[in-house]
Amino acid sequence: MMSSSTTIYWYPMGTGTLRTIVLPLVTFVSDEIPVVTHATSETTAGGMHRQLYGDHREITLVRQHIDSTGDNANLLQDLRSLQSHLLAGYSIGVAVGPDRAFGSYESIGIAPGSLVFTLRTNAYLAWSSSSTPVAGDELIIQGRTPYGAREVVEVSNIFAVGSTWSITIDRPTRYNHTGTYLVRHRTFWPHMKLGPDEMGVPLLTSQNNGRTYDFAVNLREDLVEAWSVGQSGQALMGSTDYGEPTPNDIVRGRG
Numbered sequence: 170m171m172s173s174s175t176t177i178y179w180y181p182m183g184t185g186t187l188r189t190i191v192l193p194l195v196t197f198v199s200d201e202i203p204v205v206t207h208a209t210s211e212t213t214a215g216g217m218h219r220q221l222y223g224d225h226r227e228i229t230l231v232r233q234h235i236d237s238t239g240d241n242a243n244l245l246q247d248l249r250s251l252q253s254h255l256l257a258g259y260s261i262g263v264a265v266g267p268d269r270a271f272g273s274y275e276s277i278g279i280a281p282g283s284l285v286f287t288l289r290t291n292a293y294l295a296w297s298s299s300s301t302p303v304a305g306d307e308l309i310i311q312g313r314t315p316y317g318a319r320e321v322v323e324v325s326n327i328f329a330v331g332s333t334w335s336i337t338i339d340r341p342t343r344y345n346h347t348g349t350y351l352v353r354h355r356t357f358w359p360h361m362k363l364g365p366d367e368m369g370v371p372l373l374t375s376q377n378n379g380r381t382y383d384f385a386v387n388l389r390e391d392l393v394e395a396w397s398v399g400q401s402g403q404a405l406m407g408s409t410d411y412g413e414p415t416p417n418d419i420v421r422g423r424g
Contacts, residue, residue, distance in 0.1 A: 178262035255363035265356035270297035272353035274399030307355040318344040361388035
């Protein structure tokens with residue numbers, strides 16, 4: 170997909186004040202790429218059995234031909250600084266399009282065939298106070314991996330009910346969403362980290378003897394961090410682990 174506005178939300182090294190990076194002009198953002206951990210076996214009779222252990226999504230951001238002069242100097246400094254933040258195992262939020270930083274963690278189930286469901290406050294209100302779904306927006310409902318399903322729904326109507334939102338969608342849901350699940354804008358990814366295969370890849374590469382730069386990064390979801398934020402309401406500081414990483418941190422996926 171192409172976007173005229175892509176915003177990155179981050180807390181440098183997981184502390185301090187929220188910073189935002191707005192990538193100007195046209196930015197390419199890939200569709201979500203599913204990455205699944207599974208074991209699949211086949212029988213001699215032609216049957217198949219699959220055990221899912223987990224899944225996550227990956228996206229790629231690309232912004233080319235960033236001029237190194239004028240107002241872009243601050244943008245380039247932020248993008249250079251972002252690499253150290255990501256290499257250290259901290260996360261960023263990515264929103265494609267204006268007012269897309271919306272995500273709500275819910276525990277009131279949504280049954281198959283539902284056309285109406287309720288959302289609570291935006292868990293990412295500190296990032297964008299104006300990000301509220303409107304008619305025509307596409308939302309993703311995603312449950313916990315490995316058993317929770319994902320589906321895309323389109324909002325046809327929304328209105329406030331006290332401190333909550335009543336959402337009407339244009340077509341009925343397909344899945345049974347139980348337990349804790351996240352409802353977010355389709356083009357908002359709140360907890361993205363640098364994938365293990367990207368550790369030695371520069372985010373910025375210079376072109377034309379340093380007169381312009383290209384920015385490209387491949388990011389993957391950290392769902393453990395997302396569910397931790399959803400359950401505890403902890404501050405959105407970009408990591409579920411703090412202090413120096415230990416071997417256990419690495420096992421848990423900090424970096």
